[in-house]
Amino acid sequence: xxxxxxxxxxxxxxxxxxxxxxxxxxxxxxxxxxxxxxxxxxxxxxxxxxxxxxxxxxxxxxxxxxxxxxxxxxxxxxxxxxxxxxxxxxxxxxxxxxxxxxxxxxxxxxxxxxxxxxxxxxxxxxxxxxxxxxxxxxxxxxxxxxxxxxxxxxxxxxxxxxxxxxxxxxxxxxxxxxxxxxxxxxxxxxxxxxxxxxxxxxxxxxxxxxxxxxxxxxxxxxxxxxxxxxxxxxxxxxxxxxxxxxxxxxxxxxxxxxxxxxxxxxxxxxxxxxxxxxxxxxxxxxxxxxxxxxxxxxxxxxxxxxxxxxxxxxxxxxxxxxxxxxxxxxxxxxxxxxxxxxxxxxxxxxxxxxxxxxxxxxxxxxxxxxxxxxxxxxxxxxxxxxxxxxxxxxxxxx
Numbered sequence: 001x002x003x004x005x006x007x008x009x010x011x012x013x014x015x016x017x018x019x020x021x022x023x024x025x026x027x028x029x030x031x032x033x034x035x036x037x038x039x040x041x042x043x044x045x046x047x048x049x050x051x052x053x054x055x056x057x058x059x060x061x062x063x064x065x066x067x068x069x070x071x072x073x074x075x076x077x078x079x080x081x082x083x084x085x086x087x088x089x090x091x092x093x094x095x096x097x098x099x100x101x102x103x104x105x106x107x108x109x110x111x112x113x114x115x116x117x118x119x120x121x122x123x124x125x126x127x128x129x130x131x132x133x134x135x136x137x138x139x140x141x142x143x144x145x146x147x148x149x150x151x152x153x154x155x156x157x158x159x160x161x162x163x164x165x166x167x168x169x170x171x172x173x174x175x176x177x178x179x180x181x182x183x184x185x186x187x188x189x190x191x192x193x194x195x196x197x198x199x200x201x202x203x204x205x206x207x208x209x210x211x212x213x214x215x216x217x218x219x220x221x222x223x224x225x226x227x228x229x230x231x232x233x234x235x236x237x238x239x240x241x242x243x244x245x246x247x248x249x250x251x252x253x254x255x256x257x258x259x260x261x262x263x264x265x266x267x268x269x270x271x272x273x274x275x276x277x278x279x280x281x282x283x284x285x286x287x288x289x290x291x292x293x294x295x296x297x298x299x300x301x302x303x304x305x306x307x308x309x310x311x312x313x314x315x316x317x318x319x320x321x322x323x324x325x326x327x328x329x330x331x332x333x334x335x336x337x338x339x340x341x342x343x344x345x346x347x348x349x350x351x352x353x354x355x356x357x358x359x360x361x362x363x364x365x366x367x368x369x370x371x372x373x374x375x376x377x378x379x380x381x382x383x384x385x386x387x388x389x390x391x392x393x394x395x396x397x398x
Contacts, residue, residue: 006124006183006184006185007124007125007135007138009180009181009183009184010117010120010121010124010184011138011142012177012180013073013077013117013177013178013180013181013183013184014117014139014142014146014177015142015145015146015149015177016173016174016176016177016180017077017080017113017117017173017174017177017178017181018113018114018117018142018143018145018146018147018150018177019145019146019149019150019153019173020080020081020084020113020150020170020171020172020173020174020177021080021110021113021114021146021150021174022146022147022150022151023150023151023152023153023154023166023169023170023173024049024084024106024154024167024170024171024174025046025049025050026150026151026154026155026158026166027084027088027154027157027158027163027166027167027169027170028042028045028046028049028084028087028088028091028103028167029042029045029046030154030158030163030166031088031091031092031163031164031166031167032045032091033163034162034163035091035092035094036094036096041096044100045087045091045099045100045103047350048100048103048104048107049103049104049106049107049110050107050110050346050347050350051107051347051350052104052107052108052110052111053107053110053111053114053342053343053346053347054343054346054347055108055111055343056108056110056111056112056115056116056339056340056342056343057201057204057205057336057339057340057343058201059076059108059109059111059112059116059339060111060112060115060116060119060335060336060338060339060340061200061201061204061335061336063112063116063119063335063339064332064333064334064335064336068186069120069184069335070120070181070182070183070184070185070186071182072112073112073116073117073120073178073181073184074178074179074181074182075178076109076112076113076116076178077109077112077113077174077175077177077178077181078174078175078178078179079105079106079109080106080109080110080113080171080174080178081171081172081173081174081175081178082171083102083103083105083106083109084102084103084106084167084170084171084174085167085168085171086099086102087099087100087102087103087106087167088163088164088167088168088171089164090102091164092164110346111339111342111343112339113174113177114143114339114342114346115335115338115339115340115341115342115343116335116338116339117181118139118322118325118338118342119329119334119335119337119338119339120184120335121135121136121139121326122135122326122334124184124185129271129273130271132323132326133267133271133272133273133319133323134267134268134271136267136271136272136319136322136323136326137264137265137266137267137268137269137271137272137319138264138268139319139322140260140263140264140267140315140316140318140319140322141261141264141265141267141268141315143260143264143315143318144257144260144261144263144264144311144315145261147257147260148254148257148258148260148261150170150173153169153173154166154167154169154170157169199330199332199333199336201336203333204333204336204337204340205340207330207333207337208337208340208341211328212277212385212386212389213276213277213324213327213328214324214325214328214329214337214341215385216277216280216381216382216385216386217276217277217280217320217321217324217325217341217382218340218341218344219378219381219382219385220280220281220284220378220379220381220382221280221284221317221318221321221341221344221345221378222344222345222347222348222378223348223374223375223377223378223381224284224287224314224317224374224375224378225344225345225346225348225349225352226348226349226351226352226355226371226374227291227352227356227368227370227371227374227375228287228314228349228352229348229349229350229351229352229353230349230352230353230355230356230357230371231253231256231307231310231311232249232250232253233353233356233357234294234356234364234367234368234371235249235250235252235253235256235307236249236250236252236253237249237356237363237364237367238252238294238297238300238303238364238368239251239252239300240364241363241364241365242299242300242303242364244300248300251304252300252303252304252307253307255304255307255308255311256307256308256310256311257311258308258311259307259308259309259310259311259312259314259315260311260312260314260315261311261315262308262311262312262315263311263312263313263314263315263316263319264315264316264318264319266312266316267315267316267319272316272319272320272323276320276323276324276327276328277324277382277386279320279323279324280317280320280321280324280382281379281382281383281386283313283316283317283320284317284375284378284379284382285379286313286316286317287310287313287314287317287375288372288375288376288379289313290306290307290309290310290311290312290313290314291310291368291371291372291375292368292369292372293305293306293309293310294306294307294310294368294371295364295365295368295369295371295372321341325337325338325341352374
């Protein structure tokens, strides 16, 4: 397989499938609210779509064992599409439990749209640091495109044609991503020329906990994900507290997304260099500084700059995260490490949304200060753990 051959189908498939994943939850929530207003249905279905990401390592182990990974990825994307489309039809007929079951099935496929797909990227480009880091910046860009464009597209379709059609649109994006994934090179990401057995999920988690850099990156980015996942609620809270409207909050969310795209573009043009352990610390500090600027912003225009800077820092932190995963994941457990860390990030993002939603008595300044504290706790852990590992054994300080 010639490196770079599969970059174009990878990029297209990633944008489509991840856009579907980011937008599907919007469509499902809108449809549930229309079919069963003023109930817990929307929240429960949203949980059904996100919570199964924690079971991602099981699917990732199957991916690690599969030689023709592009076929498994394509099948997962198509199953995701069929599941959310079926869930929408069942919701239309008020068959909630069956719809929830299909939503869980889609959620189980979700990790392969994120970390699972990312795990094969390294095999598509030249095996040198510059090419690998540029590809990781490109991968961060696909997440930015998905997070910005996916929900926007679904919201537009829902407004024009209704929420059921919006979910169908998300399903179409996922199906398109699956079909494009078939164009990935045969055998992409397969471990060739090694007799190393595929580790179990339990042993993979053990590797993650024992490998210094992976452990520190997992904890640091998980704590950062608490406020990053809730940035839309934080932005709307800021706008309302500063005599604005929810629409102005949505504009701040959009600016954060644009900042994320700019940050990942920078990582493509000027790839990150150096030790991933050091990179993740600096960019985690930058994320904390971004939220701090948001908290100190006196007006919405200044806040727009702050939210944009936070989005840029977040995308560069994520590019450093991908660099660490790629550099320190054992070849036989690559997909499991990628998906496990992606699942942690998703889970903590969901917790962050829940915490901000429950903190109704706090103003936006207090919430943003709490965001800074959460990110700095992650940074503090990385610094303390890194220093401890360096004292115990220099070889473990990685």
